[in-house]
Amino acid sequence: MTVRSLIAACCTALTLFAAGCAETADDSTASPERAAVDNSAPAGESEAEPGSDPAGSTQDSPTDADSTSPSPAAEAPEALQFTATTVEGAEFDGRTLVGKPTLLWFWAPWCPTCLGQVPEVEGLASQYAGELNVVGVGGLDSGSAIEDFAEDTEGITHLVDEEGAVWQRFGITEQSSYVLLDADGNEVLSSGYGEEVDLSGQIAEAVS
Structure with missing residues (x-):
């Protein structure tokens, strides 16, 4: 192998190494963002406040017997x-x-x-x-x-x-x-x- 060919091969190797490092850095910085998106609630939905009744529940009301007791x-x-x-x-x-x-x-x-x-x-x-x-x-x-x-x-x-x-x-x-x-x-x-x-x-x- 000639000196010129050896230099060209080294340059190619360095270029490939640098490209691989850059791609790894991009992956490491993107991961937190993806994690944050995955942990967020879907648009239009919100968590129920503590102590609130589930949707569709009804409050207890006095029985008919209480309101119609004969006098x-x-x-x-x-x-x-x-x-x-x-x-x-x-x-x-x-x-x-x-x-x-x-x-x-x-x-x-x-x-x-x-x-x-x-x-x-x-x-x-x-x-x-x-x-x-x-x-x-x-x-x-x-x-x-x-x-x-x-x-x-x-x-x-x-x-x-x-x-x-x-x-x-x-x-x-x-x-x-x-x-x-x-x-x-x-x-x-x-x-x-x-x-x-x-x-x-x-x-x-x-x-x-």
Whole structure:
């Protein structure tokens, strides 16, 4: 081999060596970039925040039973499924009597016996205030006469029953009658005109 040929061969070898080093350097610098791209999330997607619900999950809500629980008024017996008007002109719903024992007093404005019962009924209303419903049901006369009679009483809710609808509902046919209901609205006592009855004792038992 001549000197010129030897020099040419050395130059070729050096050129190939330099090219190989450059390619290796390019590979080593490109790798981190590729790794970074591989570790990134696809475009348009983001990580869920800590504590967040997965997509599509729903929050617990109160059950239907919680929102539709029947009230005492809705559970009233048929006898208390009525409305009437008080002597003050307000609407009265019989279902509101459920929850406490109730004394219903059926009277007529012209009845001397009914007038004589006023002190006892007022006393019971005062004695059991907050524990007993006391409702007078005036009938067998005009609304104005019923209102006049009721003005002379205290602590009693009075209903105007000119047509006798409430009287009929409880099977009352004569004035000076009592009906005692328990807290569920069920009848526990019914007494008519002239009957001897331990009203105070019956009420004491009902509220106990």
